[in-house]
Structures are given as C-alpha cells and as structure tokens.
Amino acid sequence: MSTINKSATQINATILSNKRVGAYHQILLAIGDLASVCKPGNFVAISVGGDSSRMVLRRAFAISRITHGSASGGAMELIVAPHGSGSRWLCEQSEGSEIDIVAPLGKPFGIPTQPVNALLVGGGYGSAPLFGLAEVLKARGCRVDMLLGASTGSKIYAPLEGKRSASTLKIYTEDGSMGESGRVTAPIRDLLAQGAVDVIYSCGPMSMLRAISELTEGTDVVHQCAVEESMACGIGICMTCVLPVKNDDDSISMLRSCIDGPVMDGSTVAWDVVGKVPPAVHS
Amino acid sequence: MSNQVIDLSTTLGNAWFPAPIFTASGCASSGKELSQFFDLREIGAVVTKSVMNKARHGRPTPRMAETPSGMLNSIGLQGPGIDHFLANDVPWLLERGAKVIVSIAGETTDEYAMLARKVRAVPGISALEVNISCPNVENRGMVFACERESSARAIDGVRKIIGGEIPIIAKLTPDVTDITSIASAVVDAGADGLALINTVLGMVINLDTMKPHLGGKTGGLSGPAIRPVAVRAIYQVHSAMPDVPILGMGGVSSGRDALELILAGASGVSVGTASFGDPTAIPRIQRELAALLLARGFSSIKDAVGYAHRDEGM
Numbered sequence: 023m024s025t026i027n028k029s030a031t032q033i034n035a036t037i038l039s040n041k042r043v044g045a046y047h048q049i050l051l052a053i054g055d056l057a058s059v060c061k062p063g064n065f066v067a068i069s070v071g072g073d074s075s076r077m078v079l080r081r082a083f084a085i086s087r088i089t090h091g092s093a094s095g096g097a098m099e100l101i102v103a104p105h106g107s108g109s110r111w112l113c114e115q116s117e118g119s120e121i122d123i124v125a126p127l128g129k130p131f132g133i134p135t136q137p138v139n140a141l142l143v144g145g146g147y148g149s150a151p152l153f154g155l156a157e158v159l160k161a162r163g164c165r166v167d168m169l170l171g172a173s174t175g176s177k178i179y180a181p182l183e184g185k186r187s188a189s190t191l192k193i194y195t196e197d198g199s200m201g202e203s204g205r206v207t208a209p210i211r212d213l214l215a216q217g218a219v220d221v222i223y224s225c226g227p228m229s230m231l232r233a234i235s236e237l238t239e240g241t242d243v244v245h246q247c248a249v250e251e252s253m254a255c256g257i258g259i260c261m262t263c264v265l266p267v268k269n270d271d272d273s274i275s276m277l278r279s280c281i282d283g284p285v286m287d288g289s290t291v292a293w294d295v296v297g298k299v300p301p302a303v304h305s
Numbered sequence: 306m307s308n309q310v311i312d313l314s315t316t317l318g319n320a321w322f323p324a325p326i327f328t329a330s331g332c333a334s335s336g337k338e339l340s341q342f343f344d345l346r347e348i349g350a351v352v353t354k355s356v357m358n359k360a361r362h363g364r365p366t367p368r369m370a371e372t373p374s375g376m377l378n379s380i381g382l383q384g385p386g387i388d389h390f391l392a393n394d395v396p397w398l399l400e401r402g403a404k405v406i407v408s409i410a411g412e413t414t415d416e417y418a419m420l421a422r423k424v425r426a427v428p429g430i431s432a433l434e435v436n437i438s439c440p441n442v443e444n445r446g447m448v449f450a451c452e453r454e455s456s457a458r459a460i461d462g463v464r465k466i467i468g469g470e471i472p473i474i475a476k477l478t479p480d481v482t483d484i485t486s487i488a489s490a491v492v493d494a495g496a497d498g499l500a501l502i503n504t505v506l507g508m509v510i511n512l513d514t515m516k517p518h519l520g521g522k523t524g525g526l527s528g529p530a531i532r533p534v535a536v537r538a539i540y541q542v543h544s545a546m547p548d549v550p551i552l553g554m555g556g557v558s559s560g561r562d563a564l565e566l567i568l569a570g571a572s573g574v575s576v577g578t579a580s581f582g583d584p585t586a587i588p589r590i591q592r593e594l595a596a597l598l599l600a601r602g603f604s605s606i607k608d609a610v611g612y613a614h615r616d617e618g619m
Contacts, residue, residue: 078558122583259334261334262368276362299365
C-alpha cells in the first residue's frame, strides 16, 4: 500500500495542439521537465471549466504518450472522448490556452526488465495509455500484440496509431462494424493456451478487466490492469475511488485507485466485491 | 499599506494556531498527501479524517457524484481505527511541525469516551473534534447531532475524559430545525468550541440505472453550493453564543469565502472540497484572506471575527 504520489506536481500547461480524431480528441500539452517523471499508466488530473466553473472537481485522464526533447521541452498526449461536460470543455480548448494540471498521478504499469511477450488489451477509450506503453515495451525488446475492442467501429481510437506502435493489432467490435465481430476478450483464451503471452496489460471497462482476470486465473501470466473508478481528487485525499484488493492473508482492503492504482495486479482485485462492502475488518 | 503587517494567528479555546485556514476533516486524509504540495506548517492545522475505534471499510462505490458547484460523498468513515491512526499518522504530522486536530466519530456514547481517552494519552495534539454529525453512517437515525439530548450525551462522555487539557470542538450538522438549540446543548455539556457545518444530506439519481447513484444511496453535499448555509449557521450560532469559538467550514474556495465565514463569527476556517479541485487551495486562500483583511483595515483575524454582527441589538 502506498501513501502518496511522490512526483505529482501542479502546473499550468499550454495546449500545443488539439485535433479531432474520429470520435476522440488528441490533445498535446507542453509539460517541460515533468515529462521525465511520467510513465505509461500514470494519469493526469485537469481542472475544467475555467475560474467561474460550477464543475468543482478535476477530471482524470490516462496519459496516452510522453514525448521528450522537442523545442518546447517534454509533451504529454491525451486521447479524450468528449462525452461529459468536463471532457467537452477540455476538447473545446484551443491551441495556446493554458490549463491547470496535476501529474503524474497513480501507479504506472510495471515494465519487465527482460524481453517478454506482451499482450495489450484496450476497451473503448480505455485504450489511450496502451500506445505509449507499447512503444516503451518495444524499446525493451518485447513482442507487443494489441487487441482493441469497442461496441462499434467509431469508438476505436486511431487504428493506424495502434498498428504503428504494436507488432500486431486486432480489432473487435460488438456490432461487427470494424475488424472482427465479438468481444475483445474472445481470442485471449486461445492465446493463453498457446503459451504466446507472458504479460497482459489491459485498460478499459471493469467488466473487461474482470473477464481477463478470470482467464488468467491459475496461469503464470501476469495481468496488469488499469482500473477506472470515479474519483474526486486524484491525489489520495477524498477516499472515493477505492477498490477491494485482497491481502496476503485473504482479508480485503479498500485501496485508493488514484494511489495504489490505477494499475493493479488483476489477480489481487476482489472483483466480486467491487461495488459492495467487504466483510468487516478484523484487527 | 504594503508594509502593514497582519496577525493571522488565531485561537480555538485554549489552543493557538499560527494561521486561520485549516484542512476539513475527511478532506485531507491524514495530511501526508497534501504535504507534497505545500508545507503543512504554513496552515492553521491539519484536521484529520474522523476516526473510529475499529478499522472500517466504509460504504460501497460509487462514493461520489459531482453536482452543480458541489459534490456528494458517501465514504462511510473508512479508516484504519484509532490505535493504528494514533501510532502512525499523528506522530508523522507532529514530527513535521504541523498542528493537529484529531477528529473522532463513534457509534455509541461509550465509543466517543473511549476514543477521547486514547487521544488524551497522546501528547502534542492541539484539539479534539468530536464529529457527532457524520451523515454517512448506516443508520442516519443515530446521528447524534440531530437531537439535543444525544448530542449532549456524546459530548458529556468526552468531557468526563478531557478536563480542559485540549479544547473539545463539537461538529454539528445543519440538517436540523434549529442549530442554535443543538449548539447550546453541546456547549452546556462541555464543548469548548463548535465546528460548523458538516455536509448537507443529499441524493442524486442516475438516469441510466434510474436508481440512486451512490452506493450508500444518500451522501453529504459539500462545495460552494452549501456556503450560504454555512454562513447562515455560523451567523445564527455566533449571535446566540458570541463567546463560543467556531471553526467554520462549508464551500470555502477563496479568500473572500473565508472572510465571509469569519465575519459571520468563525475564528478559523476549514477547507475541504476545494482541496479536491486544487491541492494548493489552502495556502492560496490564506494569502487571499490576508490581502482582503488588510484592504479592509484589519490588523488581526481576531478583530474580524463576528464583525458582521457589530450593529446588532443597538
């Protein structure tokens, strides 16, 4: 259990670019030296709506990718779906405007020291942090296979982007409008049986993360999942984003997904208790 | 004007604080998380999250919903239990030179007394907040602060343990018909000060599920939306009991908001929800407050406390 996000810093970041890509916006922020401490799986909490906003809480977004050493220093890329009032406001901000961010937040994905076969699984807009992760893994000599899924083709973010950063990319849509028809979890059982996967990295809806955890149960495959739980602060003080996590003695602790996550070991999450209260604490 | 100095120190009962802005219980965990954004010695005190005797998981998720200029929370007093808290969190804060107000919450009068006994045994704590108004307990019927008798009983139990070493501050709910009546009951029972106000009970219904959104169904409303309720409650109570110090809270997100609560009668101001949106809100609010006081010719916080009442009864 961690206590704080050690590198978290609050800065005003300038929007370098804001492009519409299908149903999403690709937003690039100048973050200077902060880039050196951001890792795949970290997230950023952004103040939305301006000074007189009635939206009092920050919005959390997964960091999609970090770039270093451009003319303006480091930059952070976000993939934002304008589906709520806060994300819509962010997507409306133009190049050059400044936004108040706190980053990097949360526990990042663990990167193996040896080359491994990595399977990256993204559901809907949850695929955002996987592109930067894929690049880091490939630089470490890992094989990177990517599976992206969504209910429909328009919700798949930039398939070309995925193709560039992964060794292979397969797309699944529930309505069959893009790639194969079906759920993104469908091929995982076979891939595991073939022994083609050492580590699964996943990000997306909780139901998808849970399904992958059930598939990897009893195998040697490590499942690192980035969870989504609504949060008010992102810095560990509000206690709203908790998730039931199993301890070594099988008791359950409610851990903050902003501090002990968003990346968690899928085999330790008590998925059947999510949204419920675990048995009373014995101490 | 620029070389004018202002005394920002304040007191609550016999406890002295170097600055007037505090964290609000339940909105700063136990202080560590905010310490990476500012020095905890810069602010009045860290009011720690209300702690109960035993470790608790709290309520199921979802635990929060944003509302216009506010939010609902339904945490349910998740926490490590008093023993773990006093052994780990309090020493950490004291070592860093932070002033500490420990907030306790109990399910029974006996639990409040037991918690007070454990807190009394730890040196260095500045004050004890007795939270008798948490809206997120399983049975809201047992919120002590809804009735005079139960409020007085809980405070009386604590008073029997703590005999004036540190001030006892009773945290009250605004969800009552007459908050001055509850306030006088707890003061008569031995409270040295009052924390006003706790969150306001509310509910959000999710239009997708068409059911209450929060796992605990109801939650506590906080944020700028409730600030006028806080100002009203502080004003009424200060008017009825001008000598009882008040730690004010409720929707403060700027120096002007803090000054409003002080003018109504608060000697110190806690900031909660604003820290969720802005981790450096507390030192910022403190700076803004100092400038506003100076601009109005005040040389100390004390001169401004309750200033809005000055022409009353004339």
